[in-house]
Amino acid sequence: MTDTSSDQGIPEPEGAAAIIETDYNIGQDNIDGQVGPFGFDIHNPVFLISGLAIVAFVFYTLALPDQAGAAFSWLFSAVTKGFDWFFLGAANIFVIFCLLLIVTPVGKVRLGGAEATPDYSYIGWFAMLFAAGMGIGLMFFGVLEPVYHMAISAPLGVPSPFDADGNLIPENVEAAKQMGLAATIFHWGLHPWAIYAVVALALALFSFNKGLPLTIRSAFYPVLGERVWGWWGHVIDVLAVFATLFGLATSLGFGAQQANAGLNHVFGVPIGPTAQVMLITGITAIALISVLRGLDGGVKVLSEINIAIAALLLLFVLLAGPTMLILTDFGQGLAAYVREIVPLSNPVGREDTGFVQGWTSFYWAWWISWSPFVGMFIARVSRGRTVREFITCVLIVPSLVCVLWMAVFGGVAIDQVLSDPATSQVKAQVIDSYNPPLSLFAMLEGLPLANITSVIAIVLVIVFFVTSSDSGSLVIDTITAGGKVDAPVPQRVFWCVFEGAVAIVLLLSAGGLQSLQSMVISTGLPFTVVLLVMCWAIWRGLREEPR
């Protein structure tokens, strides 16, 4: 907490940089009042439209499951297959744009004005952006993806080390192993973090330096001018709420399934809706406590606990597995990533369409649809950093952590598969039959103390979901309150509970989660355009700032 007591001297106003003068007052479109005993303060069209539309979507998927399923899966494949070139090309632009910001003079601009000081230590800041950004995905895909890319998806046409009968082809092993790691790192490295960095930087810049409300629409001020406070802006914000809530609800559903699979694996808890509904209820309850305790007392504390446990698990796998081999993998994986990043990110004329459309395009759409949520959360905790520091910490450091994570978890898993294919649990769960929620537990099975580490892994999955759920609720609450971060408590409680309820309802309906996941991916398409505009807005905004 910073104390700017008036008799201690207030920082010079030019420290606060080039404020955009607008006639719009934050909160002018808000309605506040009481529902029964509960107070509220909401942005009039955005809150109501997004709330009602979400309810309508849920009813649609429940009432007409077959029709909804067919419609959404058509949309899903139309978006990821028809626009793969667009996603890949745009993501490359984001990476290049971020790298440029590091080296150009605008990197000196400080978020929050020249005099601003950072609010969070590096550790706390990093823990929060990492836990919100992709922690959960690392648990789900850390084992699955390297093994799958090595053996099945054949990125850039690199052949599998197994023949059709499952026998090892020794001469293919080295290249396939390196490509497996490189392709995974590619999906979790610079590109996703550049996507988050663009949104986060746009919001931080227009909010902390330009004085506009902390909502997605503010980044469009240079393009739309005052019209951004009207329907154009409403549409952008409603889309952001959709992407965030549906993204969180589907993740909650899938997370409950993974935790359930893990509990079944370790304790024999039956797999089914009862256990999963209880898990979602539990996760929502913890998230509720966290949002009530607020950003510092809840979200930050949980994120730090989370990262600490994850680091311990990483260290354990590193030491219990073949340590030297993993460290070699780390080096080789990183080298292969650097070597292959250009061919892997090439948007046109690719032969490996299965990999590009099934994985890369899907991932880019997924990261982009999550970017309003993660970006806004990162923005909120990043005041006081310079642009250069910000991009380095949001782009380079998390990418390296992901490389390490994938090299350790993927490296151990690949080693298990290759050294003893006949008994490898990972091979059984990933290559022979495709069982994603179990892949992590299958890898831990091959290491000592599997029961203990599996329990830790289940706890991690759950806590990662809590940290996504609580920060997501804060973000949705802020957007639907027109950028106010001090809206009444019942509102954030409402979004947190609503999110859990949507997840439960969809989990109980056949194919509900898949339908909604397709919806989330589809929102990635309009948001890619949003992000491209943001790059331009950031550039313009930064040039006006004093450095």
Place this chain on the structure above:
Amino acid sequence: MFTKIMTPVDLAHADRLERSLVCGAALARLWGIPVTYVGVTAQTPGSIAHNPEEYARKLAAFAEAQGAARQITAQSHAVVSHDPTADLDDVLLAAVKDTGADLVVMASHVPGLADYLWPSNGGKIAAHAAASVMVVRG
């Protein structure tokens, strides 16, 4: 009796504070002691100000106007919080210490059902502050 009064103010809803402001000022004149107006802001732009510095200036102006209108010595103390909704009570309790006030005069609504779930700020401050607390209803 007392040496300094602290009055928390919500600049966005200053119209609802009239009774507590009048009351605090009357007590200040009675003992000839100063009032410090405490305001809490987030770092993000809000309905009052674009940034914490602007908020602090507006709070200082508010205090000055109160001082002139009610003939008291008035000061201001702006505090920045990451999450005002959740942290308000703790921030105000810290402000009681920081300002060195030994009497807090603050506005509060009439308690209702919701106060069982989320106790009012006034109630929480009265329960935990070392200073004397006067909670002015409605």
